[in-house]
Amino acid sequence: MKILVTGASGLLGKKTMELLSLSKRFEVIGTYLTHPNEMIYKLDITNKISVEAFFHDFNFDIVIHAAALVDADYCEKDKELCENINVIGTMNLVDVCKKNGKKLLFVSSDYIFDGDRPPYTEDSAPHPVNFYGVTKLEGEEIIKKNLDDYIIIRPPLLYGDDDETKPDFITTLLKKLKNNEKIFLDNEIIKYPTLTEDIAQSILALISVDAKGIFNTGSDEGITKYQWAKKIAQFYGYTEDSIFENKESPSAPRPLNVLLDSSKIKRLNISFANIEQGLKKTFKTDYAKKFNFRIIRSKDVPLEDRSPYGGYFIKRLFNGQLNDSDENVGLYETIIRPHSTVKSHYHKNLDEILYFFTACFLVIGSEKIEIHPNDTVILPRGVPHEVITQNEEVRLLAIKIPNIVEDKRIYKH
């Protein structure tokens, strides 16, 4: 089955192409307009003749239409361009699908709703509050009027792994945090950030079952951009002090709270990552405050904080935030053979506490550290580490903690 993905150089199109290609069930051909890469073709969807010729050359079975002018403020300023890409471009693709009897999957938006009366089902009345939303709704209407075999999906704010050409919210924010820039963000409008990967999975599921009709596709955890940024900063180990509330209105009005009821697509076994899961899934080592590890030497630990083994009483470290019944805490005892090494690795989603019964060397980043028996090492996620043994086997306990936890106690070491 041959599939065309328009907007394959974009945040969502790229992820969709990647996922469909991986499934090996489809031949996937993607297009771009201004951001080329080796794997995709140039196609301006506003040019009817080019669209027809492209379709004629490849004879697609399904069109996934993810190309659009997405910047709502820019759309408000240049309505003609926005209309041309989002409406005329969509119409050109609808025409070729209609002529050739092919299926179209259109990526619409939560911005077709006004955000005044959430939640919104697939049947709720649309009422866009900005021009971008108007053009996405027009796209939907052209499709409904002209095609029988179509799918319309409506994602909210998208984020996910991306490259430097199309930085998403998280990447842009991390860059600013790293550069100590002041960051101003809205703290009124409730957004429902959704992973591109989850939308790409939705697209795969929908075309796999040959679905038809409209599907809301969004996470149901609401958050303002300001609150989200604070969570991101905290997760990556940055101070939140440079993040401020922005009181200025954007040039395009925004819907206040478009909570989508996505229960229809969830029946296809699709789920949407919440904020915390999304942070873990998109973890970027480059931006994490690396090498922020701590070593607590057993001799420096006061008697009352020593474990029965003589080392650091780990439960105390988190002021009682951890307890024995915490299912999220993984505890492993490991033995490493003499003269061997545990190759350098880092954990994407886990903080780790290593408690050593035996002496060894630990390489953290490029630093080689001598470890004594009963030393405790705290390794936040993203810190590359390697254990090197000498003449004797090394015994250690590793505690893996998926939730970021703050060490409230301070010890000299």
Ligand SMILES: NC(=O)c1ccc[n+]([C@@H]2O[C@H](COP(=O)([O-])OP(=O)(O)OC[C@H]3O[C@@H](n4cnc5c(N)ncnc54)[C@H](OP(=O)(O)O)[C@@H]3O)[C@@H](O)[C@H]2O)c1
């Ligand atoms: N991003 C969001 O938060 C969000 C939220 C809800 C819905 N959506 C919808 O999701 C879809 C994908 O959005 P996205 O975030 O992936 O957008 P994006 O990263 O801005 O990518 C837009 C894509 O459209 C292409 N494009 C623009 N004008 C074109 C034209 N005239 N001819 C052909 N291709 C053209 C771009 O190509 P070049 O980059 O190569 O020029 C790019 O590949 C859109 O339909 C959007 O409305 C997005």
